[in-house]
Every structure is written in structure tokens, then in C-alpha cells.
Amino acid sequence: MRRTLQAAAESFPIAGAFTISRGAKTTAEVVTCTISTSGMIGRGECVPYARYGESVPGVLSAIEDMRGMIEDGIGREDLARQMPAGAARNALDCALWDLEAKLSGIPTWQVISRDAPQKLVTAYTLSLGEPEAMQRQAAEHAWRPLLKVKVGTQDDAARIRAVRAGAPQSAIILDANEGWTPDNLAHHFALCAEARIALVEQPLPAGNDAALRDHARPIPVCADESVHRTQDIAKLADRYDAINIKLDKAGGLTEALALREAAREHGLRIMVGCMVGTSLGMAPAVLLAQGADFVDLDGPLLLARDREPGLHYKGSDVYPPEAALWG
Template sequence: MPRHLEATIEAFPIAGSFTISRGSKTTADVVVCTITEGGIAGRGECVPYRRYGETMEGVLAEIKAVSQAIEAGMTRDRLQEGMKPGAARNAVDCALWDLEAKSTRRRVGEMIGMTGREPIITAFTLSLADAATMAADAKKNCARPLLKIKLGTEDDEARMRAVRDSAPESRIIVDANEGWTAHNIERHLDIAKSLGIALIEQPLPAGDDALLSRIERPVPICADESVHSTGDLASLRDRYDAVNIKLDKTGGLTEALRTKTEAKRLGFQIMVGCMVGTSLAMAPAVLLAADTDYADLDGPLLLARDRENGLRYEGSLVYPPEAGLWG
């Protein structure tokens, strides 16, 4: 039976707002790709990101441009050649994985060699705010084993100290979102070390991070905006100790698996991260994160409303998806 592809825009309200150094938002705006064949539907979700030049309309146009090829039977491997890495390819790639799993009555976890259905620990993200507000948020979540705090300002010392004081037992990841500079990075790194911060994510702007190869890194540094797919990894070895793999950057699970394999070979620590999306976007990433160093897959926990059949979260534990959601 012929395939049919459809792409739609959906919006999910965020509980309050989500703020990083580049701005705030109150809704998670996502694109969902649905590929139907023989009465079976596979779905994939992506989150277009303006930092990478993506828009909702642009992503819809990219998906539409390959719709005829997908409907004619394009495979996931050919998709990697036919679309560039990014959010649009992620939605299509994950929809094809889901369609294959449902059509063959196999789980994606089995297809990628994942054994077991154990939950993993995800970080829980605290939005950027003044030090007192972040301290209060940290205190509310101090029982969580792993917190990720959004920073990237000139006054991050006060924020780091306030969060650490309020969550003394939690491991903490700092995400500067490219907001630090050559003038303050070494001081911020020294403060982070003194506070027992576990990881610093993307302190300097992508493309302007060569300084990281010339200074001491007393806390491991993780690339986010500086790494998108497998081909980026080799050039980062002198600057970064870890990489953040996101399906919206790699362009889907297919390339993310390759990136993960190569990152391990090169000796990087690995974080599997996300944009702010629903359980449908997190589902393939949870499988990818099963044997990595860090998972930051709390997108649904930041929403006022998730989609039906969402992922199962118990505190900071997240379980692999059930077939009714994805895969």
C-alpha cells in the first residue's frame, strides 16, 4: 500500500516560562511528521531552533520537499543523503523508525541492540533567573539527583553559589548557552570547581571557542552548539571533554547512533539532550541515552500539558517509551 506523509505544527503550554540567556518562551512549538502505510502510522517530533536558523515554516517546507520521495519508499539511509542534519530530518527519520517498528512488530530498542527496560536518571532544568529565584527553585528540587542550571551572564557566581547552597546533595550541570566570555570564563570555571559542579555546557560561542584549548579546564566542558553530527567530533577533541547529542541537531536517531558510537571511540563523555518538547520527541532520545554519562530529557516535565500516552516519569527517573507513544 502507498505511503502518505503529513506534517503539522502543534503547541504545548510550558508551566510558567522557560528562560535561557537568549530569551524566554511560554509554549513548546513543535512539528510532528506522520507517515502512514498499510493503516499503520509512524510519528516523529522535532523542535525548530532559531539559533540554528530554523523556523516552523522552514522545517515544514523541508519536510514537504522530501514527501514524494518518502511516499515512494525512501529508506532511512537514503534520507541521510537527501536531507541535511537538523530538526526537519529528525521528525522524518524518527517517524520512519516508528513506522518500521510498528510494521514489523519489533521495538526500536531491540532494533538498536538495547537490552532491558530499566529507567535512566534525567537532569531537571532550572531556568535562568536572579540568584534568589534560582535558589528557591533549587530548594524545591533539591531531592533530585541531577540538576541543570541555565546561566550565561556576568553575574553567574551568585547564581551558582545560591543553587549549590540550596541543593547541597545534587550533582549540578551548568549550561552557559554560549554566554561566557574570554574575560570571565576562567573565574567561572574556578568557582564551579570549588562548588563541585560536575559539568559545564557550552561556555563560549560556537566558532569562537578556541580559547578552551589553551586554558586549564578544572571542570569537564561539554560541547552543545559546537557539535551537531558525527563529522564535527574530531575537531573538538582539544577543546571539549564531553558532547551533547540532540536528535534535533543530528537530524534523527539514525545519525545520533553514529555520533554516539564515534564519540565513545574518541573518548568523549556523552550527554543526550533535548529541546523543550513533548514525550514524542524524548522517546527515541531515552533509548539513545541508555548507556551514556548524562541524560537531559526533562522536556515533558517543563510542560503544563504533555501528549497522551506520554513517557513515564518517577521523580528524575524516566522509563523507555511504550509502543502506544513511539517505537
């Protein structure tokens, strides 16, 4: 039976502001896609990211370009051949997964795993700011077992020490968002070791990270902007210890699952992350993150308003999605 495709832009307010080294924002701008047939509706959400040349109008246009193929019944594997990885394909791919689950009555988790999904401990993200403000943020959330901290300036020494002082017992991930340089790498790595940092994410710019190959890494280093597709893994395995898989980068759950397996084959640790979006965007990532070494799926916790129904969070625990939400 023929399908119907719809896509729309939505805006969700962030609680306060979310700041990284590239700037701050107060709303999460998402694109929601629905694919319907036989009385069933599949949904997917994506977050267009300017760092990758994406915008809300551009993503809506890319989805519209696929209307004929989607409504004629294209599958997920063919979709991956017809569209580049990115946010637009993610929304379509996840909507197709959701639709398949509803039509078949088989939950997505049963298709991708032998084991029922369990609750996960997610990181909670602290925005970039002045050291004193970041220490206050860390102290406020020191009860959480895992914090992710945005850094990425020319000298983050005071910030690293301030966050560790504020949350002395929490495991900490530092996300430099490509903000460090080969010249200050040793300085920052030494500070990370001193502060017992668990993981450093994307310290150098994508495409300019070769220095990591021959550089002593006293703490594990994770690729984010440097890795999008399975083909990226082989060339990164000699300079990173882990990869951050995000559905919006990979272009959906289908490619993300393949990316996860490729990373494991190369001995890399797995982190599953997210953009700042709603529970609809996080839901498939919760299934992807089962068994991951690090989980960063706190997007809805950063919002002033989430979807209803949304994912269930209890403290830093995030529970698998109910069928009413996705999958």
C-alpha cells in the same frame, strides 16, 4: 506499498516560563510528522530552533519538499543524504523508525541494542533568573539527584553559589548557552570547582571555542551548539570532555547513534539532551541515552500538558517508551 506523509504544527503550554540567556518562552512549538502505510502509522516530533535558523514554517516547508521521496519509499540512510541535519530531518527520521517497528513487530530498542532499555535518571532544568529566585528554584528541587541550571551572563558567580546553597547535595550541570567569554572563563571555571559542579555545557560560542583547547579545565566541559554531526567530533576532541547529543541537532536517531559511537571512539563522555518538547520527541532519545554519562530528557516535566499516552516519569526517573507512544 505507497506511503502517506502528513506534518502539522502543534503548541504545548510550558508550566510557567522557560528562560535561558537568549530569552524566555511560555509554549513549546513543535512539528509532528506521520508516515503511514499498510494500516500502520509512524510518528516523529521535532522542535525548530531559531538559534540554528529554523522556524515552524521553515521546517514544515522542508518536510513538504521531501513528500515525493518519502511517499515513494525512501529509507533513513538515503534521507540523511538528501536532507541536512536539523529538526525537519529528525521528525522524518524518527517517524520512519516508528513505522519500521510497527511494520516489522520488532521494537526499535532491539534493532539498536542487545539489552532491553532501563529507566534513567534525568536532569531537571532550572531557568535563568536572579540569584535569589534561582536559589528558591534549587531548594524546591533539591530532592532531585541531578539538576541542570541555565546561566550564561557576564558574571554568574552569585547564581552558581545560590544554586549550590539551595541544593547542597544534588549533582549540578551548568548550561552557559554560549554566554561566557575567553576573558571570564577562568573566573567561572574556578567558581564551578568551588561549587562542585559536575559538568559545564557550551561555555563559549560555537566557532569561537578554541580557547578551551589550551585552557585548564578543572571540571568537565561539554559541547552542545558546537556539535551537530559525526564530522564535528574530530575537531572538538581536543577542547571538550563530553558532547551533548540532541536528536533535533543531529537530524534524527540514525545520525545520533553514529554520533554517539564516534564520541566514544574519541574518549568523550556522552550527554543526551533535548529541546523543550513532548514525550513523542523524548521517546527515541530515551533509547539513545541508555548507557550515557548524563541524561537531560526533562522536556515533558516542564510542560503544563503533555501528549497522551506519554512517557512515564517517577520523580527524576524516566522509563522507556511503550509501543503506543513510539518505537
